Amino acid sequence: MSSLNLTLRVWRQKGANGEGKFVDYRLNDVSTDSSFLEMIDLLNNDLESKGEEPIAFDHDCREGICGACSMFINGQPHGPERGTTACQLHMRSFEDGATIVIEPWRARPFPVIKDLVVDRSAFDRIIAAGGYISAKTGSAPDANAIPIAKQDADLAMDAATCIGCGACVAACKNASAMLFVSAKVSQFALLPQGRVERATRVRNMIDQMDTEGFGNCTNTGACEAECPKEISLANIARLNREWIRSNFVLG
Amino acid sequence: MILDSKAPTGPIEKSWDDHRFNLKLVNPANKRKYSIIVVGTGLAGASAAATLAELGYHVKSFCIQDSPRRAHSIAAQGGVNAAKNYPNDGDSVYRLFYDTVKGGDYRAREANVYRLAQVSNNIIDQCVAQGVPFAREYSGMLANRSFGGAQVSRTFYAKGQTGQQLLLGAYSALMRQVHEGRVDLYPRTEMLDVVVEDGKARGIITRDVVTGKVESHAGHAVCLATGGYSNAFFLSTNAMACNVTAAYRAYKRGAFFANPCFTQIHPTCIPVAGEHQSKLTLMSESLRNDGRVWVPKERGDKRRPTSIPEGERDYYLERRYPSFGNLVPRDVASRAAKAVCDEGRGVGHSGLAVYLDFADAIKRDGRAAIEARYGNLFHMYAKITGEDPYSTPMRIFPAPHYTMGGLWVDYNLMSTIPGLFVLGEANFSDHGANRLGASALMQGLADGYFVIPYTIGPYLDSLARDNDMGLNPDAAAFKTTQKEATDRITKMMNINGKQTVDDFHKKLGRIMWDNCGMSREAEGLKGAIEQIPKLREEFWNDVSVTGTPGEFNQVLEKAGRVADFLEFGELMCRDALTREESCGGHFREEHQTEENEARRDDENFTHVAAWEHKGDDQEPTRHQEALEFEYVKLTQRSYK
Ligand SMILES: Cc1cc2nc3c(=O)[nH]c(=O)nc-3n(C[C@H](O)[C@H](O)[C@H](O)COP(=O)(O)OP(=O)(O)OC[C@H]3O[C@@H](n4cnc5c(N)ncnc54)[C@H](O)[C@@H]3O)c2cc1C
Ligand code: SF4
Ligand code: FES
Numbered sequence: 001m002s003s004l005n006l007t008l009r010v011w012r013q014k015g016a017n018g019e020g021k022f023v024d025y026r027l028n029d030v031s032t033d034s035s036f037l038e039m040i041d042l043l044n045n046d047l048e049s050k051g052e053e054p055i056a057f058d059h060d061c062r063e064g065i066c067g068a069c070s071m072f073i074n075g076q077p078h079g080p081e082r083g084t085t086a087c088q089l090h091m092r093s094f095e096d097g098a099t100i101v102i103e104p105w106r107a108r109p110f111p112v113i114k115d116l117v118v119d120r121s122a123f124d125r126i127i128a129a130g131g132y133i134s135a136k137t138g139s140a141p142d143a144n145a146i147p148i149a150k151q152d153a154d155l156a157m158d159a160a161t162c163i164g165c166g167a168c169v170a171a172c173k174n175a176s177a178m179l180f181v182s183a184k185v186s187q188f189a190l191l192p193q194g195r196v197e198r199a200t201r202v203r204n205m206i207d208q209m210d211t212e213g214f215g216n217c218t219n220t221g222a223c224e225a226e227c228p229k230e231i232s233l234a235n236i237a238r239l240n241r242e243w244i245r246s247n248f249v250l251g
Numbered sequence: 252m253i254l255d256s257k258a259p260t261g262p263i264e265k266s267w268d269d270h271r272f273n274l275k276l277v278n279p280a281n282k283r284k285y286s287i288i289v290v291g292t293g294l295a296g297a298s299a300a301a302t303l304a305e306l307g308y309h310v311k312s313f314c315i316q317d318s319p320r321r322a323h324s325i326a327a328q329g330g331v332n333a334a335k336n337y338p339n340d341g342d343s344v345y346r347l348f349y350d351t352v353k354g355g356d357y358r359a360r361e362a363n364v365y366r367l368a369q370v371s372n373n374i375i376d377q378c379v380a381q382g383v384p385f386a387r388e389y390s391g392m393l394a395n396r397s398f399g400g401a402q403v404s405r406t407f408y409a410k411g412q413t414g415q416q417l418l419l420g421a422y423s424a425l426m427r428q429v430h431e432g433r434v435d436l437y438p439r440t441e442m443l444d445v446v447v448e449d450g451k452a453r454g455i456i457t458r459d460v461v462t463g464k465v466e467s468h469a470g471h472a473v474c475l476a477t478g479g480y481s482n483a484f485f486l487s488t489n490a491m492a493c494n495v496t497a498a499y500r501a502y503k504r505g506a507f508f509a510n511p512c513f514t515q516i517h518p519t520c521i522p523v524a525g526e527h528q529s530k531l532t533l534m535s536e537s538l539r540n541d542g543r544v545w546v547p548k549e550r551g552d553k554r555r556p557t558s559i560p561e562g563e564r565d566y567y568l569e570r571r572y573p574s575f576g577n578l579v580p581r582d583v584a585s586r587a588a589k590a591v592c593d594e595g596r597g598v599g600h601s602g603l604a605v606y607l608d609f610a611d612a613i614k615r616d617g618r619a620a621i622e623a624r625y626g627n628l629f630h631m632y633a634k635i636t637g638e639d640p641y642s643t644p645m646r647i648f649p650a651p652h653y654t655m656g657g658l659w660v661d662y663n664l665m666s667t668i669p670g671l672f673v674l675g676e677a678n679f680s681d682h683g684a685n686r687l688g689a690s691a692l693m694q695g696l697a698d699g700y701f702v703i704p705y706t707i708g709p710y711l712d713s714l715a716r717d718n719d720m721g722l723n724p725d726a727a728a729f730k731t732t733q734k735e736a737t738d739r740i741t742k743m744m745n746i747n748g749k750q751t752v753d754d755f756h757k758k759l760g761r762i763m764w765d766n767c768g769m770s771r772e773a774e775g776l777k778g779a780i781e782q783i784p785k786l787r788e789e790f791w792n793d794v795s796v797t798g799t800p801g802e803f804n805q806v807l808e809k810a811g812r813v814a815d816f817l818e819f820g821e822l823m824c825r826d827a828l829t830r831e832e833s834c835g836g837h838f839r840e841e842h843q844t845e846e847n848e849a850r851r852d853d854e855n856f857t858h859v860a861a862w863e864h865k866g867d868d869q870e871p872t873r874h875q876e877a878l879e880f881e882y883v884k885l886t887q888r889s890y891k
Binding site: 030034035041045047048049052056058059061062063064065066068083084089090092113121123124127128129131133134135136137141147148150154188194 | 409
């Protein structure tokens with residue numbers, strides 16, 4: 001185990017309406033075994049013991065699964081490592097003496113609440129608009145009544161691993177939410193249970209996405225490159241097919 | 252006070268059906284007149300809120316995270332049990348019931364466990380209908396794997412992300428009801444207290460964590476699905492926001508707390524790497540399907556694991572427990588790991604770890620098969636440790652993981668405060684002194700989808716019959732409880748001390764781990780009961796809570812939770828001290844067999860200990876609910 005001395009350039013913003021600015025902090029003796037968030041903990045503990053306000057950031061599971069952590073690290077959502085959330089990033093990926101720039105998601109539909117914390121409730125509203133199968137509790141047939149080809153089940157699972165973190169939106173120059181929406185639409189389109197409502201689902205979710213002010217998809221692929229769960233662009237192609245299909249079905 | 256479990260009598264196979272038949276139903280047209288508060292959006296809370304709303308009740312749903320989808324349940328890895336017997340390997344509702352009672356070391360209520368086993372199959376049906384992409388065979392049928400404490404394959408899974416997929420299913424059902432206008436959603440909202448008036452739960456006090464606004468919410472019933480309290484140990488596998496506040500506040504308002512010392516230390520977690528550590532990461536129990544646990548035979552053997560020849564390794568689980576081998580229950584596996592480390596045979600730089608080795612499985616099934624089964628776990632391990640588990644064995648060590656103890660509830664999931672129901676990990680009901688793997692997800696969803704929707708009926712119906720339907724958030728009880736919550740915040744903000752909230756949390760964690768962790772003895776527990784109040788006093792004199800109360804303030808949030816842990820930890824130790832036996836996860840040094848296995852005392856301790864709060868300066872009272880075993884015979888558990 002070795003340790004690093006770092007300079008952190010962190011975005012500080014009092015509240016939603018406050019002006020934000022970068023503030024520099026020196027932080028010494030950071031263990032290379034610690035995670036990126038544990039590195040921020042160390043800084044925060046220092047600040048708190050001096051009576052200064054620590055840096056606010058969202059986090060919970062610290063295992064890359066809840067999707068809470070959300071920050072730009074040196075200009076990349078979740079930092080430099082592919083397929084890795086900020087909480088899973090470890091300090092052994094950084095050099096001694098480095099300056100690390102940390103900022104919140106920057107996208108209009110995700111307004112800043114404080115420092116690195118943003119409001120992602122737009123994603124919940126998109127799901128509420130149609131991201132489900134309307135199966136009332138108790139109404140289900142036996143789980144093995146409908147066999148599902150393993151290949152489809154596996155593809156559905158790949159799409160379903162989206163953690164709703166919003167990195168795709170933050171990475172996109174148009175702040176498009178297409179990768180997020182396509183992951184949910186694909187999961188259900190691939191499963192027989194999901195096909196009944198497929199036309200209204202894609203229609204309603206896309207409508208809500210537009211209402212929330214997310215931009216259009218211009219196929220730059222930045223979302224896929226930055227997605228910590230490596231959700232594939234193939235899902236966006238599937239979403240487009242579902243959308244075209246819904247126009248035939250619903251007119 | 253006599254604790255009436257309301258558990259039905261008569262043949263156990265029929266008891267849930269009979270009970271349901273006898274429960275008062277609420278007329279569909281009347282359901283909409285009831286407003287139900289559900290705190291928590293994990294598996295238990297989200298499934299309850301969605302189902303109650305589907306039935307027509309009006310629901311208010313609260314959670315701390317920015318979205319209900321991020322509740323701690325999201326992190327569950329390995330799977331969910333059900334008695335489907337799809338593999339045709341001899342499983343049945345009765346066997347799942349039997350395994351769970353035995354796995355819990357005979358400290359759970361038989362009727363509850365039987366019901367759990369019965370509804371387990373409905374859960375899988377429900378989840379598949381919602382689009383949960385469980386793993387499948389090439390035939391298109393659902394796949395199963397094995398978990399500890401069972402000799403059948405009854406665990407359904409979605410890679411190593413089962414909790415995520417089940418929670419997203421429940422979350423989507425919840426969001427559908429939000430869209431329908433039947434659920435009002437309050438994310439980023441923390442419950443600070445429960446409001447009790449005329450002996451009934453009338454609502455809750457909350458703090459909006461974005462604006463800091465403290466508010467009252469009234470409801471006809473309150474359901475707590477607020478999860479477990481493993482974070483009392485500071486380092487645990489639980490998410491950072493997991494806390495005891497909701498349950499503990501309810502305890503202080505009159506709800507009994509059952510078996511607080513029953514905590515589960517999970518055998519397979521990534522060991523502590525250093526002082527910076529903020530939490531521990533679980534490596535799912537499912538890995539024990541293919542991984543073999545071992546340490547060197549010689550003490551202090553510092554060779555690399557791959558250079559230690561087969562003959563110089565001790566596969567101690569396979570040696571000590573030939574019939575269950577690596578799949579013994581968690582409490583047994585954890586203690587065995589501690590034992591070999593205590594002997595000086597632990598590995599890694601701290602000597603506090605054992606190996607979990609996949610070399611044989613990779614040789615047998617190929618790397619691709621292992622990757623398909625556990626890819627995300629191996630990836631997580633590599634990220635955290637910087638080592639490649641495909642080529643060198645994982646290092647693992649036990650860590651606090653789950654809490655079997657919780658608020659006492661009767662068969663209807665109602666606490667000792669009428670109108671206050673408790674679901675999921677927050678209650679104590681089904682796992683006795685040790686929970687088997689893949690049974691928490693099952694219990695959370697059972698409580699939320701299939702139990703509470705019925706068992707809440709009689710209480711709601713009684714309100715109508717007693718002409719007690721008014722909702723009054725301006726009532727005196729709300730005013731005083733809200734004021735107490737605000738005063739507490741003000742007090743905390745005004746301390747302006749020198750030590751951080753985490754400093755205190757770490758100190759408490761140390762005390763708890765050393766004295767009330769994997770093994771406990773009277774002296775240590777007594778010491779802890781003396782130390783904790785001192786630490787608490789220090790906290791209230793020297794903690795530094797920065798910022799202001801009327802804004803987004805994560806330090807203040809944490810401070811409130813740690814303050815409650817600082818009281819609750821003492822209760823855990825008290826419970827551990829008075830339970831003069833070893834059972835399940837509760838291991839008392841004084842009570843063990845010659846072979847160092849746990850020695851139960853069925854004569855004196857076949858009961859639930861339920862604690863009643865008597866005031867801040869007084870010792871709590873310990874009540875007992877006797878447990879009767881009509882179906883599963885009490886025997887010394889053996890996995891040999
Ligand atoms: C890493 C890990 C892996 C696991 N794997 C498995 C597994 O494979 N199989 C299995 O069966 N079990 C597993 N478990 C256990 C299982 O995940 C949990 O027991 C279960 O998910 C708990 O669900 P719950 O709904 O009771 O509570 P939680 O999911 O913990 O949800 C609690 C909810 O309450 C809210 N809340 C808490 N306090 C307050 C408050 N004061 N105010 C407002 N809201 C509040 C939270 O915001 C959250 O929404 C695992 C646990 C861990 C830690
Ligand atoms: S698609 Fe990827 S980047 Fe976008 S929300 Fe899901 S996990 Fe995050
Ligand atoms: S904190 Fe949960 S994904 Fe990073």
